[in-house]
Amino acid sequence: MNIVVVGTGYVGLVTGVALAHIGHRVTCVDVDKEKVDCLRQGISPIYEPGIEPFMKENMDAGRLFFTTDGASAFREADVIYVAVGTPENEDGFADLTYLKQAVKDIAAAVTKDVIVVTKSTVPIGTNHEMKRMFAELAPHVRIEVVSNPEFLREGSAIHDTFHGDRIVIGADDERAASVVADIHRPFGIPIFHTDIRSAEMIKYASNAFLATKISFINEIANICEKVGADIEQVAAGMGMDARIGSSFLRAGIGYGGSCFPKDTKALAKIAANIDHHFELLKAVIEVNNKQQRKLIEKAKERFGRLAGKRVALLGLSFKPNTDDMREAASLVVARELLAEQATVVAYDPIAMGKAAHVLPKEVIYADRVEQALERADAAMILTEWDEFRQLDLSVYVKQMKTPIIFDGRNCYALDDVKTYAIEYYSIGRKSVK
Numbered sequence: 001m002n003i004v005v006v007g008t009g010y011v012g013l014v015t016g017v018a019l020a021h022i023g024h025r026v027t028c029v030d031v032d033k034e035k036v037d038c039l040r041q042g043i044s045p046i047y048e049p050g051i052e053p054f055m056k057e058n059m060d061a062g063r064l065f066f067t068t069d070g071a072s073a074f075r076e077a078d079v080i081y082v083a084v085g086t087p088e089n090e091d092g093f094a095d096l097t098y099l100k101q102a103v104k105d106i107a108a109a110v111t112k113d114v115i116v117v118t119k120s121t122v123p124i125g126t127n128h129e130m131k132r133m134f135a136e137l138a139p140h141v142r143i144e145v146v147s148n149p150e151f152l153r154e155g156s157a158i159h160d161t162f163h164g165d166r167i168v169i170g171a172d173d174e175r176a177a178s179v180v181a182d183i184h185r186p187f188g189i190p191i192f193h194t195d196i197r198s199a200e201m202i203k204y205a206s207n208a209f210l211a212t213k214i215s216f217i218n219e220i221a222n223i224c225e226k227v228g229a230d231i232e233q234v235a236a237g238m239g240m241d242a243r244i245g246s247s248f249l250r251a252g253i254g255y256g257g258s259c260f261p262k263d264t265k266a267l268a269k270i271a272a273n274i275d276h277h278f279e280l281l282k283a284v285i286e287v288n289n290k291q292q293r294k295l296i297e298k299a300k301e302r303f304g305r306l307a308g309k310r311v312a313l314l315g316l317s318f319k320p321n322t323d324d325m326r327e328a329a330s331l332v333v334a335r336e337l338l339a340e341q342a343t344v345v346a347y348d349p350i351a352m353g354k355a356a357h358v359l360p361k362e363v364i365y366a367d368r369v370e371q372a373l374e375r376a377d378a379a380m381i382l383t384e385w386d387e388f389r390q391l392d393l394s395v396y397v398k399q400m401k402t403p404i405i406f407d408g409r410n411c412y413a414l415d416d417v418k419t420y421a422i423e424y425y426s427i428g429r430k431s432v433k
């Protein structure tokens, strides 16, 4: 199979590399020349553990290519995966500009029948709209459209691609569905065949459901704090019920990233457009917005005023093992601390380069965690990097002016904290004073 992948973001790059790995000839297309130049040298534009050796292996084997020349690539293609971004526009809806451009570019170039597989997360009905556009713009060829939503998580994207729970293939045309199923069969993951609109909805519904689980457990955590229960115990006990399941019950300062915030808002908008008020999902979003501010609330309760306090922010990316800053809690926390006139000293093992572009310019960056903690009045843990989990707690005592920790990711066991002269506030658990 001659496969082309449009867009070399998270989804496109990982899809391209993985499809090459199982034996297909894959050309990844991107309009960004600088990005393509880097990719050709085996340099990944995204931080994803293990991706570069994996790229190199498949490039060396002559299965994986990168180009800016979409037109030539599309002409040779049997199957084209569209994995361009569908960011949020001002009114919360998915912005389909890149997707529509890809459709036009494909239609202008192809000279033979081709299958277009949509990986990008798109509102229900978009694949049919793409099909209509293809029929209008390229009537000389037959272009079938298949919806194949992506469920990989950043930071474990390669693992997820090879060990996912299901591959969803939404198609109207049986032949196209079976071609795409054959492409994916070597992954050995169960394939779920469905219609196009249901496939589009599966992606939104899955992300919205996971976001709901997170907001739910965060609300339980907030109640636990008030009634003296321990959220770790509660989540463990709940998770043993197979109907509930133990995953996505980690309480913290809410979800961020490129998918949950955007997709929950988009689904609420999709519903609103058909006069359906998705109250449950709106509450999920509202709870998350509040939860991202939880540590500020706790710090204000503890200190009264935050003006003049030196606060160490540990972890800036929206979760560990990625440098992605999209919708990270650190954006909210840094902004609010500065508004309260606190001094913010930040440290992240990987994301500081990207963070410097998006955090307010008043934020000071430390090279090491010890340096961030030096003379600090308080530490706020926003991302549960292993470096913080494994940090000897004596470092807080040694480095800080007053060892007061606000832990937004419950990195430490309360019994361990108690053996040090540390004041410790976490999520859904008793404080240690």
Ligand code: UDX
Pocket: 150, 151, 152, 153, 154, 155, 207, 210, 214, 247, 248, 249, 250, 251, 252, 253, 254, 255, 256, 257, 258, 259, 260, 318, 319
């Ligand atoms: C998510 C989905 O998991 C994936 O299927 C989809 O394709 C894209 O969106 P991702 O955003 O990479 O993936 O990360 P994920 O590990 O799901 O975490 C998302 C956010 O939820 C993070 O901010 C994380 O800290 C938070 N989270 C996750 C919790 O707060 N508690 C949990 O129990 C799980």
